[in-house]
Amino acid sequence: xxxxxxxxxxxxxxxxxxxxxxxxxxxxxxxxxxxxxxxxxxxxxxxxxxxxxxxxxxxxxxxxxxxxxxxxxxxxxxxxxxxxxxxxxxxxxxxxxxxxxxxxxxxxxxxxxxxxxxxxxxxxxxxxxxxxxxxxxxxxxxxxxxxxxxxxxxxxxxxxxxxxxxxxxxxxxxxxxxxxxxxxxxxxxxxxxxxxxxxxxxxxxxxxxxxxxxxxxxxxxxxxxxxxxxxxxxxxxxxxxxxxxxxxxxxxxxxxxxxxxxxxxxxxxxxxxxxxxxxxxxxxxxxxxxxxxxxxxxxxxxxxxxxxxxxxxxxxxxxxxxxxxxxxxxxxxxxxxxxxxxxxxxxxxxxxxxxxxxxxxxxxxxxxxxxxxxxxxxxxxxxxxxxxxxxxxxxxxxxxxxxxx
Amino acid sequence: xxxxxxxxxxxxxxxxxxxxxxxxxxxxxxxxxxxxxxxxxxxxxxxxxxxxxxxxxxxxxxxxxxxxxxxxxxxxxxxxxxxxxxxxxxxxxxxxxxxxxxxxxxxxxxxxxxxxxxxxxxxxxxxxxxxxxxxxxxxxxxxxxxxxxxxxxxxxxxxxxxxxxxxxxxxxxxxxxxxxxxxxxxxxxxxxxxxxxxxxxxxxxxxxxxxxxxxxxxxxxxxxxxxxxxxxxxxxxxxxxxxxxxxxxxxxxxxxxxxxxxxxxxxxxxxxxxxxx
Numbered sequence: 263x264x265x266x267x268x269x270x271x272x273x274x275x276x277x278x279x280x281x282x283x284x285x286x287x288x289x290x291x292x293x294x295x296x297x298x299x300x301x302x303x304x305x306x307x308x309x310x311x312x313x314x315x316x317x318x319x320x321x322x323x324x325x326x327x328x329x330x331x332x333x334x335x336x337x338x339x340x341x342x343x344x345x346x347x348x349x350x351x352x353x354x355x356x357x358x359x360x361x362x363x364x365x366x367x368x369x370x371x372x373x374x375x376x377x378x379x380x381x382x383x384x385x386x387x388x389x390x391x392x393x394x395x396x397x398x399x400x401x402x403x404x405x406x407x408x409x410x411x412x413x414x415x416x417x418x419x420x421x422x423x424x425x426x427x428x429x430x431x432x433x434x435x436x437x438x439x440x441x442x443x444x445x446x447x448x449x450x451x452x453x454x455x456x457x458x459x460x461x462x463x464x465x466x467x468x469x470x471x472x473x474x475x476x477x478x479x480x481x482x483x484x485x486x487x488x489x490x491x492x493x494x495x496x497x498x499x500x501x502x503x504x505x506x507x508x509x510x511x512x513x514x515x516x517x518x519x520x521x522x523x524x525x526x527x528x529x530x531x532x533x534x535x536x537x538x539x540x541x542x543x544x545x546x547x548x549x550x551x552x553x554x555x556x557x558x559x560x561x562x563x564x565x566x567x568x569x570x571x572x573x574x575x576x577x578x579x580x581x582x583x584x585x586x587x588x589x590x591x592x593x594x595x596x597x598x599x600x601x602x603x604x605x606x607x608x609x610x611x612x613x614x615x616x617x618x619x620x621x622x623x624x625x626x627x628x629x630x631x632x633x634x635x636x637x638x639x640x641x642x643x644x645x646x647x648x649x650x651x652x653x654x655x656x657x658x659x660x661x662x663x664x665x666x667x
Numbered sequence: 668x669x670x671x672x673x674x675x676x677x678x679x680x681x682x683x684x685x686x687x688x689x690x691x692x693x694x695x696x697x698x699x700x701x702x703x704x705x706x707x708x709x710x711x712x713x714x715x716x717x718x719x720x721x722x723x724x725x726x727x728x729x730x731x732x733x734x735x736x737x738x739x740x741x742x743x744x745x746x747x748x749x750x751x752x753x754x755x756x757x758x759x760x761x762x763x764x765x766x767x768x769x770x771x772x773x774x775x776x777x778x779x780x781x782x783x784x785x786x787x788x789x790x791x792x793x794x795x796x797x798x799x800x801x802x803x804x805x806x807x808x809x810x811x812x813x814x815x816x817x818x819x820x821x822x823x824x825x826x827x828x829x830x831x832x833x834x835x836x837x838x839x840x841x842x843x844x845x846x847x848x849x850x851x852x853x854x855x856x857x858x859x860x861x862x863x864x865x866x867x868x869x870x871x872x873x874x875x876x877x878x879x880x881x882x883x884x885x886x887x888x889x890x891x892x893x894x895x896x897x898x899x900x901x902x903x904x905x906x907x908x909x910x911x912x913x914x915x916x917x918x919x920x921x922x923x924x925x926x927x928x929x930x931x932x933x934x935x936x937x938x939x940x941x942x943x944x
Binding site: 278286287288289290291292293294295296434435440441444447448451452453454550551552553554556559561563564565566567 | 722723724725726727729730733740745746747770771772773774775776777797798799800801802803820821822823824825826827830834845848849850853854
């Protein structure tokens, strides 16, 4: 193991894929050689300027980056405290931050000569992004999606079909994101020769947590530059929602060593932490091993994984990326949570005040941003990661609000 | 140090045949019936017993074994009760090796040291933990070996000659060759290739090699037994459990349904003579 530089929070993982005690490579032997090959291929791509150039071209002309850093004037007035900026990754092609990571992984799959792409999806945003890039590059695409999520995120299922992907509804277990991930792993273990597993969040066996983070760091790098340009200094706080936590780590990572920047991650508290019906792994879980990594998990006393609950399908996962578990334990990032109700209120607030309909996932971040901003002075600069747009959620929200009133 | 597993493979080799390794899920369909099923296995022809530790998220298992785990958990099975089941079995049978097979999280949550101590006291002989490759040996494999338990590793078609030594380094008891890339209960292996693969593994180790995945009946067991030191059957047995149930509950036919499949497969295994010419 390498000793991590004690002066930096940005050197992880070590060469065995650990962030402190978290991470690792807990996979079946069949997959181990594939994961080692992936790691090699990623290291080679990372060192190859041609890969970065290709990535940059597509980020600019296909994804539409950089995404704006928008000063939310009316939301700021409403809170009466900190100056709130929104990092608008919901304006990306396909409507969320997911595409940043998928682009990187698909370009890597092409370098590795893989023709068949599999993915798991919760809210469907990662599935749509994967289906989109597979269409763009003429690759076969199979998306595993929990049957419950297929039902509650229908618009995204239609989009994936339109893009030529095969969507497989997963009927096992709780029929949500974790089961979709199990099924994707079963597919991968069966189709080892030609298949690339495009994981949608900064979790799973090494090198996925680091690789997905690296691809998402474009969010934080841009935000940093944009804030320096707009305000001539760094932000005072960052806030992002967390399911697996890829949008959050993408925003946070480039700021981890800036000690003046306060960082908040917002988990989904569902019906409330005390009810047990939530998806807040850090707040309500403990360390365990699932889906290839050691991380905080929701489970019972026997180590059986329990079902998360969140109104947002994208946050409804009983685990979290291992780097967040580490950042939580060492205290660099403060992890808090927002309930379904708070997220719904924030969803409406942002829509009405700024004319921006956020996805239910970042609505959790907006909910807590509003609270925190109100308690901060007016010269406090805050960035909220608006990682997805809410088109996919309008029916869910309408259901909860009792119609389209 | 020899273990029950070493002694059993030695005894079976002396009989000039391959060993039959049977997998059932602990607690399936309920803890009591499960103990009866396990108790009946040796008489039906099982040489070694793999006992599944049920887990909510069995990533390398097909629908049949997933369903067995769901039944067991619904009936209140836990890792603690699985160890109790082994203890009860061991009170009557001190010779048949028992290997616990499953995933790491329940063990990790139980606590590695207390788990190993309790498993050893209960009479467990070996462990197969699917999601612990050699890269994670410090987690459980090395402590298990130190505690006197065998750690049985899976080798697969993707484990090439370069990687085999790492996979075999801390393996003991036997090597479990997974004959296909895929989940349990899915594909049928190419038997010719299996024999070649076993021979390849044997060039790297003196341990017995047992082959699993794709053993469904006496014929397939016979085909595998020709090229291996042991034949592992699992999905066919948990399917026998499922088919014997009435409204999800055990019936008087359940234990015998599993025994019947084991007898059939044991007969297939025993048709192959491995006596030195």
